[in-house]
Amino acid sequence: MPTFHTFYILDHARTSTRSVKPNDIWDLALNVAIPYCDVVVTERAWCNIARRAGLDKMNETQVIRSSADLAAALQN
Numbered sequence: 001m002p003t004f005h006t007f008y009i010l011d012h013a014r015t016s017t018r019s020v021k022p023n024d025i026w027d028l029a030l031n032v033a034i035p036y037c038d039v040v041v042t043e044r045a046w047c048n049i050a051r052r053a054g055l056d057k058m059n060e061t062q063v064i065r066s067s068a069d070l071a072a073a074l075q076n
Contacts, residue, residue: 002035003031003035005035006031006034006059007031009049010027010028010031010046010049010050011028014027017049027046030050034056034059034061034063035059035061039061039064039073040063041064041065041066041069041070042063043065044065046063047063047064047065
């Protein structure tokens with residue numbers, strides 16, 4: 001159940017390491033994107049959380065935080 005595992009990691013980080021913002025609930029849609037997409041572009045904080053937790057390597061997903069990185073990822 002990759003979506004549940006990813007949700008657990010992201011939700012735990014959201015509630016324990018940073019202040020919760022009203023729009024964070026929408027960001028938790030990353031729990032579907034990270035396991036099933038090849039490339040995911042997200043905010044710097046979520047990108048760092050996903051990378052530190054190894055979600056990018058586990059799901060073979062490029063988790064990136066800028067449009068410049070996206071352009072480079074799409075060329076590969």
